[in-house]
Every structure is written in C-alpha cells, then in structure tokens.
Amino acid sequence: MPNIEVCFTPEQFGLYYTKQHTVVVIDVLRATSAICTAFQHGVKKVIPVSTVEEAKSYQRPGFLVGAERNGQIVEGFDCGNSPYSYMGENVKDKTVVLTTTNGTKAIKIASVAPEVIISSLLNLEVVITYLMEQKKDVLILCSGWMGKYNLEDTICAGALVDELLKVSHTSSEDSTIGARNLYLTARDNSFGFLKASSHRRRLRKLNLNKDIKYCLEPNQTPVIPVLKGDYLELI
Ligand code: 3SL
Helix, strand or coil, X not given: CCEEEXXXXXXXXXXXXXXXXXXXXXXXXXXXXXXXXXXXXXXXXXXXXXXXXXXXXCCCCCEEEEEEECCEECCCCCECCCHHHHCCHHHCCCEEEEECCCHHHHHHHHCCCCEXXXXXXXXXXXXXXXXXXXXXXXXXXXXXXXXXCCHHHHHXXXXXXXXXXXXXXECCCHHHHHHHHHHHHHHHHHHHHHHHCHHHHHHHHCCCHHHHHHHCCCCCCCCCEEEEXXXXXXX
C-alpha cells in the first residue's frame, strides 16, 4: 500500500520528502485557496514566484499580478492574496503571477517532486478522489507561517489523511497521526475551532473575515491545480 505523511512546515520538507512522493501543498489561509478560486473562475495559468521583485517583472499586459506580505497587498500591486481578487469575468483566460508570504514559497520548495498538486478546503473532495485513484506515495506539505506550525493547514491535511487511511494508504509518522487526530477533534466545528488560531486573528485584524469564511467552507470547487515546470495549470 502507498504511504501518506504530513510535513507541518516548508522548513521540515527535507525530513519527510522522498523522490517518489506526490506532494500536496496546502495554505488554507489563503494562498492555495486563492489559487483554487482563480482556476475555478477560468484562469489558465498561475505562476508562483518567490520574491516581490520577480512579481514586479511581470507587471505588463497579459498578466494579472498579485503580491502579499504579512496578509496585506504589497504597495504597487493591484491585488494580493484574497480569493475575491481572482473571481469574475475579468480573470477568465488570464495568467496570474502570485507571490505570498508562505504559500508560494512552499510550492517552490515542493517543485523538486515528480508531481505537485494544490489543495485547500475548497477542493478537498476532488483531491481525495484523485489521490485514491493515483495510489502513489503522498507527502502533504503545510505552508505554516514563517517557519511555524499552523492549525488550519493541519486540519486540512488531517482531513485528507483521514479519508486516504480508510481506503488506500498507510502512514507511520507522528505528524500524520497528529494531523488526523486534530481534524477528528475539529471537524464538527472547524470554523469555531480555528477562532483562536494565530493567522485567523491576524487576518481578522486586517478586516478579512469575509476571506476567512470563504476559505473555511469545504468543497466549493472541483479544480486540481498541478505544477508544470514553473507554472500551475489544471490537471
Ligand atoms: O502566507 C501566505 O502565503 C498567505 O496565504 C498569507 S495571507 O493569508 O495572505 O495573509
């Protein structure tokens, strides 16, 4: 049986990753939720970049460029990391370039893997089905916050683990057992459970409650973004 494990931060990636892993990158609040939303609304490609300077170099016709640091839109950019920036007719067929504090960094770190897919609560169910069918070893990479563990990515990882362990995968790491147990504790009221989480508090201070509510509502879209070289497209 294939294996599934959870890595809580990009900094720990090397401790868990083996060359045969399909890596699933999660940043519930908000990078991977924004990316899933963009594809749901007809965006053709998302180019994740590490630095604000790199993002700036794409500020020309044909690209919709977003930059977020510490939850806020970086000066000089029209949008940041809100899923609401990537909805509606004006994003259809566009290429989005995005740099965020942790999520795009995690995608870049994961890019050594043979397959990298993007998950969030928004596309949970379709990712579970895909991974069950693929029957490959899976490493779930949580983006965390600046090297620290976070609750919302862990709950999402635990939801994936819980379903896959029932049907198609095994696991051996304590991080995986921990993520599953946290999910089982939180699942009946994950919105309430996450009330005290650090990033929820951070975003609430920035008046981003609407984003939080949207990102914590599971199964809103059937899209699965996959990394092809340096950009994401739909599977
Ligand atoms: O860290 C990230 O990549 C972001 O998702 C953080 S925020 O939600 O935009 O603040």
